[in-house]
Amino acid sequence: MGSVIKEEQKMKGIQKNSKPETKGYGNKLGYSIFHFVLKNIGLYGAYGILLLLTPYYVIFRPSVYQCSKYYLQRRFPRDNFCKRYLRLFKYIYTFGQALIDQLYYGFVDESKFELVFHREPEILDLLNQKPVIFLMSHVGFWEVSMAGSARFNKTLNVMVNKDFDKDKRKSFYDIKGKKFNLINVSDDYGGMVEATGALLRGEALGVTGDRAEGWRSKRVSFLGAPAKFPTIAQQLAVATGASVIALFTSKKGRYQILIDWKDISTEVLADEKLSKDEKIESMLHNYADALEKHIQNHPYLWFNFFDFWKR
């Protein structure tokens, strides 16, 4: 089964800035058009096309409203009909922008973007002290945030699901010659053995914190109601003593991506009065609070398209 996919050899021969494969990741023609526009006209040309396409998705594709409403209605409960559709337009347009930015960063010209880690010396200190779990959320340019952590002098492992297409996303995980080990969560024991091994070796691990499907999970209050969060990062932290750093992105100007982070674990893990379960729950609350705070400041940047609160 070979759980840790060693990408070094497999990625050989795949040229950077090559055209992305598109299976299951958007319309093939659409991607080709955006790729062409990004290469030949630039970011704002692609945004212009997106602006023309967005009304179609908002007005003529009911499924777009259906899958967006769970989050938007929680975040903006007092909206009337008109406001709801205006917000939906902005939400879908922002989502499209994030996809275009990621396409540009991953397959056209990453050097155009500047990734700025807030309080970078502090995160470096943490990384030097102990293994770190980067908890990613579907906020803004989430894959770029993990790719951005390639700047740190640590071996990086990323947990990916069976639908992950390594060729499609190779550029995010092959930044400036720094390779990531991809851990397939579909393998035996959900990739947990490899993840644990990586942390015990003092390496860094990236895992998604806001998708509970297939994972052991717990409900914590989020945007006014209990929502189901996976506990994988918190469980790994309790078992191995690793720090858990939640990463959140936002954008400033055309090419600057800001990566904010919050340490959700250090105080909790140091509290000897807490049981293992209490530590896990406490870290989960810290993460949910941090995500909620980020969403309050950047309401259109959390790309949640399913009922997170479903019982």
Place this chain on the structure above:
Amino acid sequence: MDTATKLKELLAKELNLQLKPEEITDDMPLFGEGLGLDSLDAVEIVVILKKHLGVNIVDGEQAKEVFVSMKTLTDFVEKELGKK
């Protein structure tokens, strides 16, 4: 204390098992029926082996062979510790 007894005591304590160490039999499967562990418990076992015995499990493929039952786990640990 032999390796099997030590492992049973460690698992019962660290994984908060309902069973007492002496109730864990050698042929008992670790996952599914048997001890009823899941993938997150695999994390704990990997950490227990490393922390208490200095034994590493390399990857899921190796874990699949080692985590079949108490006997396979014991055999693996003894082999790693050079007791065989």
